[in-house]
Structures are given as structure tokens and as C-alpha cells.
Amino acid sequence: MASVDQLTAAGVASAIAEGALSAVEVATAALDAISARDADLHAYLEVTPDLALEAARRVDERRAAGEPLGPLAGVPFAIKDNLQLEGTHTTCGSRMLEGYASQFTATAVSRMLAAGAVPLGKTNMDEFAFGSSCEASAFGPTRNPWDLARVPGGSSGGSAAAVAAGEATLALGSDTGGSIRQPASLCGVVGMKPSYGTVSRYGLVAFGSSLDQVGPLARTVRDAALCLQALAGGGPDPLDATTTGAPRDFLAHLGPAADAPEPLTIGLVPRLLEAEGLDADEKSALSHARHVLADQGATFVELDLPHADAAIAAYYAIASCEAFSNLARFDGVRFGAQVGAPTLAEQTSRTRAAGFGAEARRRQLLGAYLLSSDAYERYFTQAQRIRRSIAADLSRALSRCDAILAPASPTCAFGFGERSDPVRMYASDLFTVGCNLAGNPAISVPLGLGPQSGLPVSAQLIGACHDDARLLGVAAALERGHGASASAEPAPVAPAFLGRGGELPA
Template sequence: MSSLDELSAAEIAVGVREGAFSAEEVARAALDAIDQREGEVAAFLQVSNELALNVARATDAARLRGEELGPLAGVPCGFKDNMQLLGTRTTCASRMLENYESNFTATCVGRMLAAGVTPVGKTNMDEFAFGSSTESSAFHRSNNPWDTTRVPGGSSGGSAAAVAAGEATLCLGSDTGGSIRQPASFCGVVGMKPSYGVVSRCGVVAFGSSLDQVGPFGRSVGDVALAMDALVSGGADPFDASSQACEAGFLSALEAPVEGRRVGVVPQLMEMEGLSDEVKDGIRLAERVLEDQGAQLVEVELPHIASAIAAYYVIAPCEAFSNLARFDGVRYGYQEPGCATLDEQTARSRAHGFGEEAKRRQLLGAYLLSSGSYDKYYYPAQQVRTLITQDYLRAWGSCDVILMPCVPRCAFKFGEMSDPTQMYASDMFTISNNIAGNCGISVPLGLGPDSCMPLSAQLQGPAFKDQSLLSFARALERGLDLGRGLGAGAPVAPGFAKRGGEL
């Protein structure tokens, strides 16, 4: 078979179904790639060699019996380590859950398995998804495959790095305020946050229950579309009250023309403090490409978007405080030995089981929900959320999607963001999407001429218009013609520098 880096998810699945190569061969190629590259990239917390080979052999046996294989048959896939998968640990990159064995499989993971993927492991993340760099992982950091002195982003940094490094063809991540799109941008891959409710969260450890959404990473928009078809198969999940029934057909709708359709641009966002010149140039390039594809650019306003970070860092810590209260050292999580009383055991277990960022966010949530602070902070934050949602609804009257930056700059170096508030600003262009429940996607543009690191554009679409969003992402990808990503050679767009060398 060809190198795993050179094959798309669709090509792998077709090859396995037609017998051009076996699922076990693909699995071994993926596991070999992980073995060769993990020393530098460190994308995984757990590599599931035995599970991967067993699933691959079962796929091959089903083909030999003449059974119809799934649309993702044999495709190597990694899962963020906040997703339950039988036969693996689910640690959320925290000492609190270091030894927790998954006792069931999350719905999103199960649907990917039903589509035929081979599970190659659980990917690294910021602890309990609190972070933008994977530096808060309790076990180790993950590195950006383009430059291992730089962060891969977060909190789904391990998933983005694994796809960029060719260790997996697909990965799943979760996005609460940008945790799929930001690392996808930093690592030069495609990352999609579906609309709130499109993908079931049953079996995914919660951070912010009104904000969280599961989505895929891939090296192309087509691969992401295939994953989305798998994730929505089976309809609404009765075990997730927010789950909605959504039609499949993402792949079949991918090449829908964008000619005559409207792309919103927000001038105020291009003037926001901290936005680098090369990101601005990248967005202008994306505008030209979409116009060349026949789309019409229209100016829209999002007058309250600058308040999104302030609202998010009230709402999200409050929900995190509520969700993580269950980890008390009694039924769930790390249990401190030698404690004389239940109160002492709970206090010490939480103090030693959680990392600094996890404790910071829970303490902030406890304060914001306390008497006197709730009315002062939490209620106004929810009012701002309503205003931001209304801004988007007005904008959708003028456009089909909105084009904006995904991140203010390319991937930063480890240790560069010492102030937590600086780190929080990494999500300044993604958070509003979660607040409003819309869909969003990060599409690679190539390498910046200054940083020689991946840059991207973000497209956002109305809630439950995910298929339409992907057709715009495909149009942008088609116009750029970047190739498939790091494994297929460094992507490069007109006017952007190409970094020499390969992984």
C-alpha cells in the first residue's frame, strides 16, 4: 500500500473494501508511524496497539465473509482522552482520573467504530480541557509537528498534532471555546466544531455543558465530511438531552457550488488588538479565493463580539465548577490515602488530584456562583450571551457564512504565554461561536511568510447549517489547492512561504 500519509480517509476505506490492502496493514502502518514520531510529537496518552489490531482483523474477517464494510473501514482514528472507549483509560489528562478505566463507549466514539475506523489510541489534551496549549496536561505536553518548540494548541492539541504528523488519519476532539479550531489552525489541519446538539456528548466528560461540542480533525475537508456523516448516523441520541436528529449527506453535499452565495466579513475583527499582519494577509487571501469561486463578499456587523471572552470566562468556569464537583475522592477519581475524616479526604484528594489550571477555574466558578457575585457577574454574562446570539441571527439575514480569523497569530512557543489571561486571548475569535451554538471550521491557508508556521481561516455558519458550511470550506480548500497537509508535503498558498524539510 502507499504511505499512510499519502492516503485520504476515503482512499483507505475504498482500498480496504476492495482488498487492495488489509485493515491490519493500515493499522500496522499507523502504529509504526506513532512509534517513529511519538518521541518528538507526543500526541498520545495511550496507544491502543492490541485494540487497534483486533478491530482491524475483525474488519478484514468481515470483508472475507462478504459483509458490507462501513464508509470508514480501516481508517486509523484517535480519540481525545475525555471520551470513553471500552478497553482504554479515560484520564482527561488529569491525575484525578489517572487510573480510571472506561466502563462504556461514548456515543460519538461508538458511531465512528460502527463506520469502521480502527482506534489507535487516546490523544493528549489540556487537563479537563482547561487550556489552549496542552501545557496543563498532568502527564506530558504535546508538541507541534511543524516546530516542536511550539505548542500544538489546545485543549485538543494531541488530536490535531496526531493528524498533522500522520499518526492518525482522523481524530475526534471537543470544542468548548475553540478547542478544535484553534489547534487545527496551529497544526495546519482541518478542524470542525459542529452546531451545538449535532453530535452526541454522551460519554464525553463534561467541561461546560451549554458550550461543549464534539467534532473531527482531518487533513482535508473531505475527510472531515466523511467523519461527520458517521457522527450523525443513527439520529438523535436518547442519552443526550441536547442531541438533535441531523441528516447525513455531508460528503454528497461537499461540492455544492458557492457561486452567488454570500460570505460575510466583519471589518471590526480585522482591527482587533493582537491580530498579526500575516493572519490579516491570510484572511485577505481567503477572501480573494472565495470570490474567485463565485462567492459574494458582504460586510456584516457583530457589535457585541468583543464581549464574548468576558462572558465566556464567567459562564464556562461556573459550568466547570458544577461538572467537576463529582470528583471528590469518594466515588470518582484520585483518593488521598491516610485521611482521618471524609472532609479531609475530599479536600486533600481534590488538592492533589487537580492541576493548577483546573483548580483556578473551579475556584473562579465557585466565586462567580456565590451569593452576591451571581447577580453581579453570572446573570449579566448570560445577558451578553443573548446579545451575541441575536447579533449572529441578524448577520445570517445578510450572509450564508462568515469569514474571520481563527486565531490572532500562529502557534506560540512553549512558556511564551506565562499570564493565563494571555492564553485565554488565544480563543478571541472562536468563543462567540460556542456562545451562540453555531457551527465553525478552521481551514488551512498555508504557511506564514514570517513564522513559517501554519495559518488558517475560520468559517462560521448558522446553527444546523453544517453541510452548507462544509461546502464553503471545500470551495476555499479547492481554490487554495494545498494538498493534504504535513504528511503529503508542506501546504503552500500563493504569496506564502513554504517551509523546507519534512517531519
């Protein structure tokens, strides 16, 4: 058997169910990996050994008593630090919430626990999910497990790095404009943003309420599907009115690895595949993905998304406005830290200046301006119109194919400090924000290491709204074909913590 830190979630659950491993053994191995590696990576803000071992013991007791086990029984998972878990702190990577103790548990986390998963702790993130590199955390950056001098992506960088480094088997992230898919791409793991409304947002600290979605980061597509089944398989959440639909089977289109994949039609959008700024390694990965899918009998159809070029502008207008509204509550009176002052107005001003970092202040200032009477119609209203057009474009395109092939990130992992210009950093989201605006599901599938950089590369697949199961099936076909065609698979656990990667960032 492979070492425990290299097992998939399906492998862990199977080994525990069969008695080959105990849940306590698996949890202990995960905690040992964190202890050995996280001083270099800084993937976690808080580790919860007591909660993990208690949950693992309950799994072992149920097995010993002959009781049925959940589908993720004994699988260690990490939780992005904007999701509540009672008994932990939820800081959102911000000084504003430093020391805040969660008073309840998010529905997504509760459903993971009900499936038998074992909570390892809370992972680092860009402050309030504002970022694409995990450099904006108030508690220091997370490092990429493939090269410690590079970023892991963001804002769910801690969750992606934890899975890539063998510090967790699964992890939860949130995706507002690509914050699961982009770090998954940079760290060489699977990352999925489900359709909007598939997973409850209750207990997720909001960034953009019409854009946020909780989703899995995993080592394989099957693991992502198992995680999504736990997160959403129970159907709508009465605590979140935006959740939709009846319980669904997200494993329906996966099939055993030996099965021939269903004939697929894949959409190609030239303006995405040939976009300015797309580096050579990512272009190579997309070309490889096309060949892999073609070898499995897929046919291709050329599509146009006429409003794709406007997605970044529309996204940053809408997201900033929603962020300004959502973060207004952190004023030192209702929520958050408090800095004393002679008057209430001055106290609020000082508290927000001290509690929020530069990027959080920048986003809120932009949102405040865009919602002002002078700018509302010119910017926010226009952005909403573009949003509807983007959704219509995707709907038309996906009526002709099973999924659209696109990049997840324009480049491989970049170095710390390379994108200090905010506009350049925002361009990291070029290929991901459209799905959040439209509510479509999308998944980043790792495709090994780039021939020039030696860093992880990936392809993104975009599916039709609320057809997440079919999208997972297409992703599994790409994953199977890549595994069959690759001459050398990358290590399941990234090697940087073993000494690769050069100098650590300050």
C-alpha cells in the first residue's frame, strides 16, 4: 500500500472500511505530515488535532460495532478559514477577525462531518478571499509545494497547498472568481467550482454573495465527486435560500477506469485558447488535453463567447460592490476588532483602517465608489447587463457540446512579489470569472508538469448550469486519458518540502 499521505480519498475510505487501516492511524499520519512540513509551507492557520482524533475514534468505534460508515469515513480534510467550524477560529486571513471563535458550523462542513470526514484544521487564504496568490493573508503567505519560492495561487491557496503536499487528503475552498480552480492549477491538484446553488453558503463568510460557491480540492476527479456528493448530495439547505434542486448523484458519469468513455463533444473557443498572456506551458497543456480527448473519440466544435473579453471588468465591478456591502458589518461595533476613539465615527474609521489590509481596503473603496449615485448606472448597472450576456453566451455554447475546454490560469505558479501591480494580479482571473458571473460549474484538471518550467499545468473544463455530474464525467475522461498517455506521472505529493525550491520568501 502507498504511504498514507499519498492515498486518494477513495483509497482511504476503502482501506478503513476493510480494516486495512484505522481512522486514527490515518489522522495521525496526516497530523504528522503537517507537523513535519507546514513550517515551510504555512498552509494552515490552525491545526485541530483534538477534533481530528476525536472524529477518527468515532469512525473506528462505528466500524468495530458493525455500524454503517459514511462515504468519507476517516478521510482527513482541511477547511478554508472563511468557513465556520465550532471549536475553531475563523479569521478569513484578516486581523479584523483575529481570535474570533466560531459559534456554529457551516452547512458544508457539517455535511463533510456527517459523511465521516476528519477535520484537520483551517487553511490560510488571501484576506477575505481578495487575491489570486495567497500573499494577501494578514498572517503571512502560503508557499507552493512544488517550489517554495512561488505562490500557490489564491484565494484558496492554503487548501490547494495542503492537498498537494500530502497535508490533507481533501480540502474545502471557496470560489468567487476562480479561487478554487486557479490555486488547484498552480499546485497540480483537482479543483472544482460547482454550479451556483449546488452547495450551501450558510456559514461561509461572504465576499460576493451572488458569486461565492464552496467546492472541493482533491487529488483525483473521483475524490472531488465524492466530496461534492457529501457537500450537496443532501439537497437544498433550509438555511440558504439560494440552494437549489433535489439530491443528485455526482458519481453517475464517472464509471470504472476500465470503461470506455462516452462519446464526447468538446467546445473550443479560439479567443480563450490563443489569448494574450497565456504562457507556453499552459498552451502545451491545452494542446495535450485536445489530443487526449481526441484519442478517446471526442469530437470538437468551435464556439464563440462574444462577451468573454468584458468578463474581468464586469466581475470586478460586481464583486467589489458586493464586497463593500458584505464587509460593512466589520465596524468594531457589530463584528470584528475594535480600536478605541473619542467618537463612534472615529472608532469605526480607525478600526477599519487597522483591521483591513491593503487589498481589502482597495476592493471596498472601489465598491463604495461604484455604488455611489454618480457611478451606479455607468458601471454597476452596465456590469449586470454584461453578466446576463455572458450567461446567455455560455448557455448557447453549451447547448452544442458537453463541456468547453479552456485554460484555468494564464501561467504556471509565479514568484512572490512578481505581481505587485493590482491590475496585473487581477488578470490572473481572466479565464475563471465568467463561470462565477453565469453560475456555471467548472473544474481544473492537472496535466502533469510543464516542459519549460517543470511546474504543474492544467486544463479547465466548463459545464452547463446544474449539470455538474456530466462535467465530472468529462473531467474523469480527460484524467484517465492523460494517465494512459503520460510517460511519467508527477509525484502524487509535491516534492518542495523535501528540499526543492530554493530560498524561502521573507
